[in-house]
Amino acid sequence: xxxxxxxxxxxxxxxxxxxxxxxxxxxxxxxxxxxxxxxxxxxxxxxxxxxxxxxxxxxxxx
Amino acid sequence: xxxxxxxxxxxxxxxxxxxxxxxxxxxxxxxxxxxxxxxxxxxxxxxxxxxxxxxxxxxxxxxxxxxxxxxxxxxxxxxxxxxxxxxxxxxxxxxxxxxxxxxxxxxxxxxxxxxxxxxxxxxxxxxxxxxxxxxxxxxxxxxxxxxxxxxxxxxxxxxxxxxxxxxxxxxxxxxxxxxxxxxxxxxxxxxxxxxxxxxxxxxxxxxxxxxxxxxxxxxxxxxxxxxxxxxxxxxxxxxxxxxxxxxxxxxxxxxxxxxxxxxxxxxxxxxxxxxxxxxxxxxxxxxxxxxxxxxxxxxxxxxxxxxxxxxxxxxxxxxxxxxxxxxxxxxxxxxxxxxxxxxxxxxxxxxxxxxxxxxxxxxxxxxxxxxxxxxxxxxxxxxxxxxxxxxxxxxxxxxxxxxxxxxxxxxxxxxxxxxxxxxxxxxxxxxxxxxxxxxxxxxxxxxxxxxxxxxxxxxxxxx
Numbered sequence: 001x002x003x004x005x006x007x008x009x010x011x012x013x014x015x016x017x018x019x020x021x022x023x024x025x026x027x028x029x030x031x032x033x034x035x036x037x038x039x040x041x042x043x044x045x046x047x048x049x050x051x052x053x054x055x056x057x058x059x060x061x062x
Numbered sequence: 063x064x065x066x067x068x069x070x071x072x073x074x075x076x077x078x079x080x081x082x083x084x085x086x087x088x089x090x091x092x093x094x095x096x097x098x099x100x101x102x103x104x105x106x107x108x109x110x111x112x113x114x115x116x117x118x119x120x121x122x123x124x125x126x127x128x129x130x131x132x133x134x135x136x137x138x139x140x141x142x143x144x145x146x147x148x149x150x151x152x153x154x155x156x157x158x159x160x161x162x163x164x165x166x167x168x169x170x171x172x173x174x175x176x177x178x179x180x181x182x183x184x185x186x187x188x189x190x191x192x193x194x195x196x197x198x199x200x201x202x203x204x205x206x207x208x209x210x211x212x213x214x215x216x217x218x219x220x221x222x223x224x225x226x227x228x229x230x231x232x233x234x235x236x237x238x239x240x241x242x243x244x245x246x247x248x249x250x251x252x253x254x255x256x257x258x259x260x261x262x263x264x265x266x267x268x269x270x271x272x273x274x275x276x277x278x279x280x281x282x283x284x285x286x287x288x289x290x291x292x293x294x295x296x297x298x299x300x301x302x303x304x305x306x307x308x309x310x311x312x313x314x315x316x317x318x319x320x321x322x323x324x325x326x327x328x329x330x331x332x333x334x335x336x337x338x339x340x341x342x343x344x345x346x347x348x349x350x351x352x353x354x355x356x357x358x359x360x361x362x363x364x365x366x367x368x369x370x371x372x373x374x375x376x377x378x379x380x381x382x383x384x385x386x387x388x389x390x391x392x393x394x395x396x397x398x399x400x401x402x403x404x405x406x407x408x409x410x411x412x413x414x415x416x417x418x419x420x421x422x423x424x425x426x427x428x429x430x431x432x433x434x435x436x437x438x439x440x441x442x443x444x445x446x447x448x449x450x451x452x453x454x455x456x457x458x459x460x461x462x463x464x465x466x467x468x469x470x471x472x473x474x475x476x477x478x479x480x481x482x483x484x485x486x487x488x489x490x491x492x493x494x495x496x497x498x499x500x501x502x503x504x505x506x507x508x509x510x511x512x513x514x515x516x517x518x519x520x521x522x523x524x525x
Contacts, residue, residue, distance in 0.1 A: 014237050017362065021241035025248045035360030038241065042362045045234045053230050 003055075009048035016041030066306075070139035076309045082316035085304070088232035090292075090324030091239060093176035093371030094169070096351035097419045098291075099332025103340075104192060104349065105279035105420070108269030109262040115281045116329065119288025120321035126289070126296035127305070128314030130434075134441050135305035142302040143388065146433060149440045150465040151454035157466075158433055159385040165294075165426045166382035167402060170375045171409025174213060175416040177371030178206040179352030180364045190413035192347045193275040197411050206411045213372055214403020217379040218396045228373035235373075236323055238359060238366040243331030245358045249338045266337040273347050277420075277486065287420065288325055290491045293427030297495055299434035349417065379403050424487040431491055432472040432498035436465050439499045439506075447503065449510050457513060464505030472498040 020037035023029040029037075066075065102112060138145055147155045182189045187201040197203045216224055252261045272278045279287075295301045296317075305314060335354040339346055355363030383399035390398070409415055415422055444451045454462040475497055476490040 014233060017234070017237045017241055018244075021244040021359075025244050025252070027248075027253060031245070031249075034245070035362065038238075038359050038362035042234065042238075042365060046230065049230045049234070050226075053233075054226060 003052070006048045006051045009044055010052045013041045013043075013045030013048060016044065066139075067141055068144050071306050075307065077307045078309065079313050079316060082305075082308060082313050083319050084229075084232075086317045086320035087236070087323050088228060088320075089374075090320030091232060091235050091328055091370065092324065092374035093173040093351070093367065094374070094419060095239070095324055095328040096176055096332045096355070096367060096370065097172065097349055097416055098423075099329040099334075100336030100349040100354070101276070101420050102279060102284065102329065103267060103333045103336050104273040104276045104347065105283070106270050106272035106276070107267055107279040107284060109259070109267040111269070111279070111281035112267050112284055112330075112333075113262075115284025116288050116326050119285040120318075120325055122285075122289040123292060123296060123321055123325075124315060124318045127301065127317040128312065130438065131296050131299055131301050132305045132308060132311040132314030134299070134437065135302045136308055136311040138302070138441065139306040140302065141306065142299050142433075142437070145299075145302060145437060148452040148455035149436060149462065150433075151460040151462045153461040154454075154466050154469075156389050158430075158469075159388045161429055162294075162300075163382045163385035163389075163402070164405075165429060166378050166385065167405040168409050168415050168422060169426065170213075170378040170382065170403075170406035171412075172416040172419055172422070173371045173375035173378065174206060174210045174407055174410035175371075175413060176351050177213075177368045177375070178202070178209045178410065179350040180355070180367040180371075181205045181209060181352070182350070183352040183356045183364060189348065189350050189352075190417065192273060192349055192417055194417060195412060195414035197413065203411050207407055209368075209371075210403060210407025210410055213375050214379060214400055214407065217376050217383070217403060218399035221376065221380050221399075224373065224376040228376065231369050231373055235366055235370055236327075238362060239328040239331045242355065242358050242363065243327070243334050246331065246334035246338050249358070250334070250341060265341070266334060283486065283488065286488045286491070287424070288321075290427050290488055291325070291423045293491050294430035294434075297434045297438075297491070298427065298430040299437045300430065302437070375406070379406055382406070421487065424491075428476055428487055428491055428494060429473055431495060432469040433465075435472075435495045435498035436468060436502045439502050443499075443503065444506060447507075449506055453506065453510065462509070464502055464509045467505055468498050468501035471501055 017038045020029070020034040020041065024031055024034045066072070107115075143155055143159070146158060150158075179189060181187075182202065182205055185201065185205065187205055188199045189202060190198055197206075247258060247261065250261055250265055252258055277283075308314070332351070332354075335358055336349065338357070339354055351367045352364060355367045359366070379399060379402050383395060383402040386402055387393065387395055387398045440451050450456055453459070453464075472494050476487070476494045479485055480487050480490055
């Protein structure tokens, strides 16, 4: 369950950045709002993605 | 993971296609893409020339990896360095390592420069212009030194931690690069997808004269640049060390992920950001990824610039350190990496490398390319021509002069041709490869005739 939530959050972080840019292109949101959304999406990605992408990779770092 | 530095990669250690797809996609979305895209625009290229040149040039690069590098990598399964040692002798490989290490330092320096432009935005520092070769302010020097110091210390102490961080950052960076392009198009007034090509032709890549100090780029320049900007890796055979882990030689097509995401999408997106800057203020011709990313995507854009520079400078400094350490093995890897980082940081202080990146990349490939031709000839042709392959190994030589002479003469001929005939270096990689191959065959014939009677097969035999 936890893994599913983290994977969903990570993918949302990626999509959030892309959707914010697309909405600026479509004239639906201001650039300021999009920049804030991209920052939030970035934080979400970097919090959630390591648990998803580096699963089973622990112990290899020096 | 075992590195198999002096033995063929065994069956059990070989990797699947997806490993290479991810690795190449991540490796080619680097900080330097943020410089190259704008420099294309500064070179006065037209939209058609840029798009067609990139599509075809990147395809040729993928084919070079797949048809030249991967077949040797998956047959010999040796690192480039060990394969060269068997062909050229240990002392010549040392010289190659020195050249390789120095080139890596300059490349890492350009990546540090890119990251420092993001710090410059935060601290509101005066930053270098397009034609600048020297650092313009103490603040800029301090920003580069600070970024370089952090990158170097991390590369020396925690390379694998950053490598894991880079693996996490790569998908996000690709998305942010895409966002750069989408937001940039919006800032140029594009509101519908159908208008993009018209805007590309009339507003972004309009052709015409290059900016002052830049070389005019045509379709051929773009095509050859896309093909040969990684010349050291494919025809230069550096990626033998990577692709020797591939189960099949066709896995070389995985490089397409790097080419069409990094060297197509990312270059075009970065170029769009520069077009926005020029439209906003035509007098501001500085190619500074930090400010451009900040205006498009805010803090997320700035973080992307820092991360793109950092995650790619990290392995570059590490590889340069390994190349230098091979020359002086008694010094610890940490010390060598710190020394390498200091060299790269010094190079990064001078904006000349980053601002002339198109020219530097061409030189970098040209200097290392002849060794790839030598490996190709040695592997496929020498035995067919009645000569012995891996001659240094068989004859117990530490310095095989036919390889050394073929390497040095090829680089010299190309540099002289470039200066005398005013031919851009990027066009000389292709004829240069044939020159190196021919010279190595001729010199090998002379050298092997001298020792034909005394040569005895190595006790270890051929691989």
